[in-house]
Amino acid sequence: MHFIWKRLLATIPSLFGVVILTFLLSHALPGDPAAYFAGPAANADSIAEVRQKLGLDRPLIVQFLHYVGDLARGELGNSLTTGQPVLKDLVDRLPASLELSAFALLFAIGVAIPMGVLAAIRLNGPADHACRAIVTVCAAFPTFFIGLLLVYVFYFLLGMAPEPLGRLNEILYTAPPRVTGAFTVDALIAGDMEVFRASLAQLVLPAISLGLFALAPIARITRAAMLESLSSDFVRTARSSGLPTSKVLFTYAFRNSLLPISSVMGMVFSFLLGSNVLIEQVFGWQGVGAYAVSAVLASDYAAVQGFVLMMAILYILLNLVVDVLATLIDPRVRFEG
Amino acid sequence: MTDHLTIKDLGLEFRTRHGVVRALEDVSLTVKRGEIVGVVGESGSGKSVMAYSVMGLSDAAAEIKRGSIVLGGMDLLATKGEALRAIRGREMAMIFQSPRTALNPIRKVGRQIEDVLMEHEAIPRRDLRKAAIAALERVRIPDPERRYDAYPFELSGGMCQRVMIAIALACSPSLLIADEPTTGLDVTTQAVIMDLIRDKSRDGRMSTLLITHDLGLAGEYCDRIVVMHAGHVVEVAPTEVLLSRPAHPYTLQLLAATPTPTSTLDTLPSIGGQLPDLRRDLPPCRFSERCARKLPQCDVPPLPWTTLSPDHIVRCRVPL
Ligand SMILES: Nc1ncnc2c1ncn2[C@@H]1O[C@H](COP(=O)(O)OP(=O)(O)O)[C@@H](O)[C@H]1O
Ligand code: SF4
Ligand SMILES: [Mg+2]
Numbered sequence: 001m002h003f004i005w006k007r008l009l010a011t012i013p014s015l016f017g018v019v020i021l022t023f024l025l026s027h028a029l030p031g032d033p034a035a036y037f038a039g040p041a042a043n044a045d046s047i048a049e050v051r052q053k054l055g056l057d058r059p060l061i062v063q064f065l066h067y068v069g070d071l072a073r074g075e076l077g078n079s080l081t082t083g084q085p086v087l088k089d090l091v092d093r094l095p096a097s098l099e100l101s102a103f104a105l106l107f108a109i110g111v112a113i114p115m116g117v118l119a120a121i122r123l124n125g126p127a128d129h130a131c132r133a134i135v136t137v138c139a140a141f142p143t144f145f146i147g148l149l150l151v152y153v154f155y156f157l158l159g160m161a162p163e164p165l166g167r168l169n170e171i172l173y174t175a176p177p178r179v180t181g182a183f184t185v186d187a188l189i190a191g192d193m194e195v196f197r198a199s200l201a202q203l204v205l206p207a208i209s210l211g212l213f214a215l216a217p218i219a220r221i222t223r224a225a226m227l228e229s230l231s232s233d234f235v236r237t238a239r240s241s242g243l244p245t246s247k248v249l250f251t252y253a254f255r256n257s258l259l260p261i262s263s264v265m266g267m268v269f270s271f272l273l274g275s276n277v278l279i280e281q282v283f284g285w286q287g288v289g290a291y292a293v294s295a296v297l298a299s300d301y302a303a304v305q306g307f308v309l310m311m312a313i314l315y316i317l318l319n320l321v322v323d324v325l326a327t328l329i330d331p332r333v334r335f336e337g
Numbered sequence: 338m339t340d341h342l343t344i345k346d347l348g349l350e351f352r353t354r355h356g357v358v359r360a361l362e363d364v365s366l367t368v369k370r371g372e373i374v375g376v377v378g379e380s381g382s383g384k385s386v387m388a389y390s391v392m393g394l395s396d397a398a399a400e401i402k403r404g405s406i407v408l409g410g411m412d413l414l415a416t417k418g419e420a421l422r423a424i425r426g427r428e429m430a431m432i433f434q435s436p437r438t439a440l441n442p443i444r445k446v447g448r449q450i451e452d453v454l455m456e457h458e459a460i461p462r463r464d465l466r467k468a469a470i471a472a473l474e475r476v477r478i479p480d481p482e483r484r485y486d487a488y489p490f491e492l493s494g495g496m497c498q499r500v501m502i503a504i505a506l507a508c509s510p511s512l513l514i515a516d517e518p519t520t521g522l523d524v525t526t527q528a529v530i531m532d533l534i535r536d537k538s539r540d541g542r543m544s545t546l547l548i549t550h551d552l553g554l555a556g557e558y559c560d561r562i563v564v565m566h567a568g569h570v571v572e573v574a575p576t577e578v579l580l581s582r583p584a585h586p587y588t589l590q591l592l593a594a595t596p597t598p599t600s601t602l603d604t605l606p607s608i609g610g611q612l613p614d615l616r617r618d619l620p621p622c623r624f625s626e627r628c629a630r631k632l633p634q635c636d637v638p639p640l641p642w643t644t645l646s647p648d649h650i651v652r653c654r655v656p657l
Binding site for chain 1: 392394422423424425426427430431433435438439440441442443444452453456457488490501504505
């Protein structure tokens with residue numbers, strides 16, 4: 001517990017840095033929001049008026065202090081495009097992105113870890129060669145390309161997948177009552193199996209497109225970490241004591257591989273949250289990624305700032321989770337920390 | 338006393354990318370019940386390779402070309418898979434050098450002892466902890482209840498080696514192989530660990546194979562000593578005989594290079610030359626390149642065993 005508090009305190013400087021960065025970053029965006037909002041018929045005067053109304057004419061430092069003050073009150077401003085508070089927009093859409101990323105990660109873990117373990121156990125065997133081939137192929141293509149390919153094959157050619165138009169076909173189904181915001185989970189809570197199946201069907205292709213890319217680093221680190229554990233002195237001890245193969249492989253070798261695997265998994269998950277931006281466009285997914293893209297295109301400062309800030313906080317939280325996991329896996333980490 | 342472990346004419350090769358390493362050739366030795374036999378030779382002589390082949394833990398690249406290994410009437414080379422696993426840890430056990438890395442770093446030491454007990458002994462689950470603590474107590478670890486919950490990184494090297502011994506002896510094996518058990522430990526701890534191993538061997542009528550590069554250590558603790566050089570056994574004799582009347586030129590050099598209470602490290606001669614490259618074609622006597630006594634007939638195969646007395650044999654054309 002003590003460790004977790006210390007670790008939480010250590011996130012404060014990074015949070016502060018993030019606040020400064022998001023502020024500066026969105027001011028580096030191309031386009032003039034005042035001109036954009038004044039509309040196509042605006043002249044210099046009306047643009048200046050809008051600029052003043054938005055506070056964009058004041059010195060940068062004043063704008064920054066206002067920004068920090070707003071943040072402290074949980075006020076992220078209103079989106080210029082949706083007209084809604086940015087915080088509400090983000091909270092509405094984040095579950096969709098998290099759901100997609102989580103499924104992608106689950107898929108990647110489910111395939112990559114058994115594959116990496118098997119490749120290490122049977123080094124240079126068929127599983128190892130298959131692992132290497134799959135890893136190479138998956139790492140070679142960008143996610144949106146894989147996404148488009150999967151849509152082409154499974155929706156257009158084979159007709160196995162539903163139309164890639166978002167999280168649920170709203171003509172046939174109604175979204176479940178919101179609890180977590182993730183349709184699959186909410187459908188289960190509502191006990192509506194039909195909607196659960198329908199939302200799961202929408203999830204499969206985008207989750208696999210994202211997951212395939214995440215697969216490569218996880219499989220690679222699993223194989224490498226397992227190889228190291230398997231050749232370690234303590235596995236030799238376990239084998240010399242006649243422990244059963246399953247115990248040698250899991251309790252001794254695999255558990256000792258979990259530390260590097262979990263840290264790569266943390267990296268992969270944050271990477272997945274980032275790649276949502278593209279894959280959500282491909283699949284019409286109503287998540288924060290798609291929201292961010294339209295915000296950037298519209299020079300929607302507040303929305304972009306809010307998005308970047310939220311992502312940064314997510315990354316910080318994710319790192320925190322990975323660090324806490326590390327202390328659970330390896331007592332030596334607790335000792336040093 | 339009857340022979341408990343018999344290794345006969347063992348030949349082992351490693352297939353590597355850079356050629357075949359002939360790591361063991363015609364290696365024979367016996368350990369009687371309750372006897373402590375030392376295997377000495379400089380690093381790279383094949384001591385560990387021999388020990389691993391007894392345990393059935395040889396590297397995947399290793400191939401046993403000929404010979405036999407028999408433990409208590411059981412042909413170990415013919416024992417595979419589950420049957421071999423059932424013997425390991427119960428009938429024969431091994432301890433290693435660098436005890437810190439030999440233990441699972443993220444598992445409590447008590448649990449590591451329990452793992453072995455659970456596998457080989459019919460102990461009810463609720464009594465496992467007690468049995469593990471008793472095992473820690475038998476290797477004279479102070480405060481064993483508390484040590485049960487320790488992780489290896491919380492213990493000293495000597496304490497880790499005791500835990501390792503506790504794991505090895507947990508199921509009272511009839512054969513213990515100790516491969517450089519005190520290398521890397523300080524001198525006082527070395528003596529404590531060696532005394533422990535000797536006492537346990539004596540108490541349990543356990544046959545012990547003590548592998549070390551330190552002839553002095555072997556001289557102090559072993560009943561008999563086997564000298565190995567470059568994958569060959571070159572001399573076997575009872576300890577006093579080997580120390581007082583070495584017959585192989587290599588043994589003599591080892592002896593001269595062993596520190597005594599009166600010598601200092603500076604005056605100690607080192608062994609001349611290097612071990613031959615085991616991937617080459619080798620002469621019948623693998624020591625010949627380093628031997629000052631070499632005669633032309635030394636290169637004529639086969640190299641004979643000379644029996645100097647019933648329990649003193651040497652593999653040299655012209656023994657000392
Ligand atoms: N896995 C392996 N592959 C190739 N050669 C090996 C392997 N293990 C050991 N050897 C070789 O076998 C010889 C004996 O090694 P070893 O038994 O470890 O010596 P030591 O007497 O120091 O224990 C050395 O020449 C070593 O290089
Ligand atoms: S056989 Fe010849 S070369 Fe080998 S040790 Fe004896 S004397 Fe030296
Ligand atoms: Mg060795």
